[in-house]
Amino acid sequence: MNPAEIATKEEQAVENAAQPIVKPTPKENRVINFFNSTPLDWEDWRWQLRNRIRTKDVLSKLINLTPEEEKGIDGAGTKLTMSIPPYFASLIDPEDPQCPIRLQSVPQAFELETSPEEMADPCGEDKNSPVHGLVHRYPDRVLFLVNEMCAMYCRYCTRSRMVGDGNRTLSTATYKAALDYIRSNKKIRDVLISGGDPLTLSDNTLEFLIKSLKEIPHVEFVRIGTRIPVTLPQRVTLDLVRMLKKYSPIWMSIHFNHPKEITKRVKFACDLLADSGIPMGSQTVLLKGINDKPAVMKKLMHELLKIRVRPYYIYQCDPILGSKHFRTSVATGINIIEKLRGHTTGYAVPTYVIDGPGGGGKIPIMPDYILSKGDGKYTLRNFAGKEYTYYDPEI
Ligand SMILES: *Cc1c(COP(=O)(O)O)cnc(C)c1O
Ligand code: SF4
Numbered sequence: 001m002n003p004a005e006i007a008t009k010e011e012q013a014v015e016n017a018a019q020p021i022v023k024p025t026p027k028e029n030r031v032i033n034f035f036n037s038t039p040l041d042w043e044d045w046r047w048q049l050r051n052r053i054r055t056k057d058v059l060s061k062l063i064n065l066t067p068e069e070e071k072g073i074d075g076a077g078t079k080l081t082m083s084i085p086p087y088f089a090s091l092i093d094p095e096d097p098q099c100p101i102r103l104q105s106v107p108q109a110f111e112l113e114t115s116p117e118e119m120a121d122p123c124g125e126d127k128n129s130p131v132h133g134l135v136h137r138y139p140d141r142v143l144f145l146v147n148e149m150c151a152m153y154c155r156y157c158t159r160s161r162m163v164g165d166g167n168r169t170l171s172t173a174t175y176k177a178a179l180d181y182i183r184s185n186k187k188i189r190d191v192l193i194s195g196g197d198p199l200t201l202s203d204n205t206l207e208f209l210i211k212s213l214k215e216i217p218h219v220e221f222v223r224i225g226t227r228i229p230v231t232l233p234q235r236v237t238l239d240l241v242r243m244l245k246k247y248s249p250i251w252m253s254i255h256f257n258h259p260k261e262i263t264k265r266v267k268f269a270c271d272l273l274a275d276s277g278i279p280m281g282s283q284t285v286l287l288k289g290i291n292d293k294p295a296v297m298k299k300l301m302h303e304l305l306k307i308r309v310r311p312y313y314i315y316q317c318d319p320i321l322g323s324k325h326f327r328t329s330v331a332t333g334i335n336i337i338e339k340l341r342g343h344t345t346g347y348a349v350p351t352y353v354i355d356g357p358g359g360g361g362k363i364p365i366m367p368d369y370i371l372s373k374g375d376g377k378y379t380l381r382n383f384a385g386k387e388y389t390y391y392d393p394e395i
Pocket of ligand 1: 135136137138141142143192362
């Protein structure tokens with residue numbers, strides 16, 4: 001399907017609301033039938049949110065849970081709850097406990113074990129928060145955490161201390177205080193709207209926030225950090241992209257972790273976003289057994305470029321409580337960058353960063369390409385291991 005063809009089909013579907021925009025796959029149909037629902041419900045993001053899988057009872061009818069998963073789900077209620085949109089659940093391999101979609105969304109017993117290096121707030125966000133909802137760490141930009149709800153709760157979530165369901169959308173008064181803070185800080189030129197997941201908000205609330213930010217003269221642009229185009233791509237509607245387009249430039253950072261996440265529905269959502277002039281970057285968390293093999297990561301980066309998403313960051317997994325089973329060595333991350341840089345398209349190489357535990361912010365980590373330096377002379381190696389010398393200009 002080319003994008004023009006999709007757009008026409010979508011417009012038709014919107015007009016007569018009779019046929020689904022994207023035909024469900026057999027895997028999707030299995031879950032549609034399980035819910036006794038229809039392909040049109042399946043395309044309705046509110047239906048997907050209402051029917052998120054939250055209990056062991058429902059999930060066990062869709063996939064063969066292991067004893068570790070059952071224990072994990074029982075324990076998760078007290079910490080980060082389980083929540084899986086039916087669409088995302090349709091990507092889970094029912095028989096393979098190592099399925100990368102499953103490992104990210106279904107709690108395991110390991111989550112209940114904590115290690116000494118782990119923290120509730122590893123990035124030190126709470127202590128860098130001048131008003132509720134804002135994290136102001138870097139001088140010229142601010143992180144605006146606008147809600148606490150996501151479509152799917154990633155088991156390794158760096159904000160697991162605060163995300164979750166319940167009636168925890170921020171109040172109008174809280175939004176107002178955050179907007180006032182931004183308005184009174186002329187150095188803030190870039191506002192990153194995140195959460196939770198800002199795309200679980202209604203179009204109206206989201207528009208209120210973006211419009212209010214764009215009315216502040218020193219705010220040059222807004223960014224949205226989200227995982228919804230991956231876990232609930234149906235949320236990216238024509239109405240949403242039409243609204244966003246009015247506030248151009250808006251950048252979007254989308255959280256992608258595995259090539260299996262890039263389905264035709266996700267491609268459709270990213271096409272709508274890209275065609276509306278929204279530049280997209282990816283953020284990926286390095287996760288043991290999910291994307292810690294260079295070949296898997298390279299494939300993910302290639303698939304992202306094909307849907308017009310530019311790889312932006314790979315994050316070392318933050319040491320949140322109960323995350324040991326997800327965390328790899330730093331050497332694993334460095335080796336992945338080593339296997340990408342020079343070996344494939346430069347656009348496919350993101351920056352690998354560690355968020356300095358305790359509030360250091362993003363610290364870039366690179367393979368060492370400088371073998372030695374001194375007296376204005378650098379001995380370098382290239383991606384293939386060959387040596388070269390570069391001389392500084394003489395002063
Ligand atoms: C990641 C982050 C940003 C944005 O950083 P960029 O490198 O500009 O993408 C801003 N504030 C906080 C607190 C962050 O964690
Ligand atoms: S979408 Fe983001 S904020 Fe929400 S659970 Fe996943 S990592 Fe956490």
